[in-house]
Structures are given as C-alpha cells and as structure tokens.
Amino acid sequence: MESFTPLTAAIGGAxxxxxxxxxxxxxxxxxxxxxxFGQLLPPxxxxxxxxxxxxALVAGAWAAARFFPELGAGGVEPARLVAPPTGWNIPMPIWLVASGLLIGFGTRIGNGCTSGHGVCGLAxxxxxxxxxxxxxxxxxVLTVAVTGIV
Structure with a gap:
C-alpha cells in the first residue's frame, strides 16, 4: 500500500x-x-x-504495464505474487489452485464476480x-485480519 496514489486510482476507476x-x-x-469468460467454453x-x-482486457493491462510501469501496484518494481502466510506450510501452486477454485465456485454461486456486482450491479x-x-x-477484511497479508 505504500505506492498508492489517488490520482492513478481515480483514473483507473474512471x-x-x-x-x-x-x-x-x-x-x-x-x-x-x-x-x-465463463461463457467462452463451452461456447x-x-x-x-x-x-x-x-x-482487449489482457492487451490493455499488458500495454499499461509495459509502457507505464511506474503506475503499477509495485511502483517501478514488477508485480509479484504474495507468498502464502508463513507457518501455514502450503506450497505456492496449491495456494494458487485453491484460491482459483474458491473464486470460481464463488462467482458461479454468487451469479457474478466483483466486476459484475461491484461496478455494474451497484451502478x-x-x-x-x-x-x-x-x-x-x-x-x-476477515482474510487480511487472519493472514496478516496486506
């Protein structure tokens, strides 16, 4: 959070x-x-x-990271994955697979994701x-409180 800038956040949100x-x-x-994405396969x-x-979503993110690296989440440092909490002894691949599956199930059960509900649904x-x-x-908030990862 030390690289947060309100201007770039506002421009990105806009x-x-x-x-x-x-x-x-x-x-x-x-x-x-x-x-x-979910309705691409099966078509x-x-x-x-x-x-x-x-x-276009992936290309836009790639272009922004390539041509404006200072605007990224890590400043001029490239973004990197956050390691699992110390002491949990969960290998990174397992951590990523479990996270992805939970997100996938959650979006399916919740009938949408953060972009659909948070941006479009609230609007x-x-x-x-x-x-x-x-x-x-x-x-x-609960996840941050339990894991201590910000």
Whole structure:
C-alpha cells in the first residue's frame, strides 16, 4: 500500500467505469468478467464479442504495464505474487489452485464476480449486488485480519 496514489486510482476507476458503460450502451451487456469468460467454453451463442473483450482486457493491462510501469501496484518494481502466510506450510501452486477454485465456485454461486456486482450491479442499484459486494468486502477484511497479508 505504500505506492498508492489517488490520482492513478481515480483514473483507473474512471476507465473501468467508462469501459463498462461502453459495453452496456453499445452491446447491452454487463461487464462481469466471470460471466464473459465463463461463457467462452463451452461456447455461448455470442462468442466473438466475449473473445474480443477478454483479449482487449489482457492487451490493455499488458500495454499499461509495459509502457507505464511506474503506475503499477509495485511502483517501478514488477508485480509479484504474495507468498502464502508463513507457518501455514502450503506450497505456492496449491495456494494458487485453491484460491482459483474458491473464486470460481464463488462467482458461479454468487451469479457474478466483483466486476459484475461491484461496478455494474451497484451502478444499476441492484440489491443483490449490494449484498454480494458487502460479502466480498467482509471476507476480504476477515482474510487480511487472519493472514496478516496486506
């Protein structure tokens, strides 16, 4: 958190909001990444826009990291994975697989992810999204309190 800058956070948030609004207005779709990605395999009826969105999402993140490295989460240092908590004796691959599976199950059960509920759902004043976001943040706070990883 020592590299937090409100200006870059505000610009990033504005770009996320703008992208969500463009997708909603131009395509009538909510920018929930788990829903967009989740319907690529097996292919849904409309695969092209989903594939283009995911490729552009990754390309945009890559371009920003490549051309503006000082804006990243670690400042000029490249971002790196956080190690599992000391004393838990969990190897990094197991830690990543368990985390990914929990996120995947959670987004499926919750009918959306943080981007779908947090950005788009709250903007549409969805009560279900408000509950989901409160749970996301509550679990995040609890996780930080238990693991000590910030």
């Amino acid at each position: 770009l996320i909001g703008l992208a969500s609004a463009i997708l909603w207005l131009g395509n009538g779709r909510i920018a929930g990444i788990s829903g967009i 849904a009826q409309s695969v092209l826009w989903r594939a283009v969105f995911i490729v 549409r004043l969805s009560f279900r999204s408000l509950i989901a976001v409160c749970v996301f943040f509550g679990v995040a």
